[in-house]
Amino acid sequence: MAKKRRRRRRKQLPVFITVILVLAFVVALMVGIYKYANGDLDLGFGKNNGGTVDNSSRNDDDNIIVASEGDLEIHFLELGNKYTGDCTYIRAGDNDILIDAGSRTNSIKTIDNYLSQYVADKTLEYVIVTHAHQDHYAGFATGEKTDSLFDLYECEVIIDFSQITKGRDTGTMYKNYIRERDAEIAAGATHYTARECMEQNKNVFDLGDGVELEILDSYFYYNRSNDENNHSVCTLIRDGSNNYLFTGDLEKEGEEKLVEMNDLPKVKLYKAGHHGSKTSSGDALLKEIRPDIVCVCCCAGSPEYTDINENQFPTQDFIDRVAPYTDYVFVTTLCTDYENDKYTSMNGNIRIISKQGELTMYFSGHSQKLKDTDWFKQNRTVPAAWK
Ligand SMILES: [Zn+2]
Numbered sequence: 001m002a003k004k005r006r007r008r009r010r011k012q013l014p015v016f017i018t019v020i021l022v023l024a025f026v027v028a029l030m031v032g033i034y035k036y037a038n039g040d041l042d043l044g045f046g047k048n049n050g051g052t053v054d055n056s057s058r059n060d061d062d063n064i065i066v067a068s069e070g071d072l073e074i075h076f077l078e079l080g081n082k083y084t085g086d087c088t089y090i091r092a093g094d095n096d097i098l099i100d101a102g103s104r105t106n107s108i109k110t111i112d113n114y115l116s117q118y119v120a121d122k123t124l125e126y127v128i129v130t131h132a133h134q135d136h137y138a139g140f141a142t143g144e145k146t147d148s149l150f151d152l153y154e155c156e157v158i159i160d161f162s163q164i165t166k167g168r169d170t171g172t173m174y175k176n177y178i179r180e181r182d183a184e185i186a187a188g189a190t191h192y193t194a195r196e197c198m199e200q201n202k203n204v205f206d207l208g209d210g211v212e213l214e215i216l217d218s219y220f221y222y223n224r225s226n227d228e229n230n231h232s233v234c235t236l237i238r239d240g241s242n243n244y245l246f247t248g249d250l251e252k253e254g255e256e257k258l259v260e261m262n263d264l265p266k267v268k269l270y271k272a273g274h275h276g277s278k279t280s281s282g283d284a285l286l287k288e289i290r291p292d293i294v295c296v297c298c299c300a301g302s303p304e305y306t307d308i309n310e311n312q313f314p315t316q317d318f319i320d321r322v323a324p325y326t327d328y329v330f331v332t333t334l335c336t337d338y339e340n341d342k343y344t345s346m347n348g349n350i351r352i353i354s355k356q357g358e359l360t361m362y363f364s365g366h367s368q369k370l371k372d373t374d375w376f377k378q379n380r381t382v383p384a385a386w387k
Contacts, residue, residue: 072242073118073354074089075349075350078349079107079111080106084103084275085134085136086099087102087107089114090237092208092209094125094208096124102134102138103135108142112152123156126159129160129177130233130248131248132228136248140177158185159193162193162195198217203216212237215234217261219254219257220254229254229280232250243265244270249273250273251277255280255281258285269293270291276318276331277315286325291325294325298331298332299333300334301379302343304335323384327386329371332348333348334375345366346370347367
């Protein structure tokens, strides 16, 4: 009997294991389906520094999250009009940081609505204004009767450009910017130009939990360029082994100096310089920073600056240079009919959340990589690295 029972148990054992395996498989499948439905896809950067991409399309309303969701969050905003421009919101612990506020003064409402979801106390601990072009500082540079973001938010530290091109100081928007900024300083904000940050050794700001905001050194903080873009304030966020780089609209010559003057690390995320222009994101910079993810703030395919298709943001040259490093390239907005003011979300508002170093991406638009979009297929040539 004992033998028989043992034999039976032995026979039953594989059945038992099979049942467990089948159950495990079913559970795994269900989890997989659930995860896919919720868009958790492995970004493929390895376990220690990897992350997920949210594959679901979401509305802006779905972007409301609890404050404790991530240690560090970086958001690239859509700007509510057909114009290319930058506005990056960063939240690190209790610090709310805004880099730029383009693209036009009518973007203020869009930006304010977005920020209101996250900045309940209406206080921005840091505001960085990269350079004196309206697609970057219009939101700070309103006329006296209209509220600028300086009016709508209490800004504690303002860091802005050290230089402007010759003659820029006579422009209305520049005068508006200075008036609005100086009013905020009079109300108690601390102000540094990027050059002052460097000269006063005030270029590294502790954001808590090991996160640092560093103003990088740049040749054109001290020297005037004929190209306003080169005056861009450049910022690096360090979060453990993850780094995030924001160079405004810095051009290739400025990038080359940036590489010379700073010990740049490999970066997890790079905001494409100058909206994916062919004159930025040069090889000298890219080979230092070797980005894993590149986000382009622009209205893709817009004729705002040129009618030459391949030079419209994001340009073919930019794509060709970035492609060897990553195909995780995302774009905020798509221009559908410039003449008739029509545009739509591409990836939309792009949100990157770091939780103990693990990244997850969320999109208010679709979650396709640039190379998988219809726009790309119709307007760009696939670089060799992406074939
Ligand atoms: Zn710009």
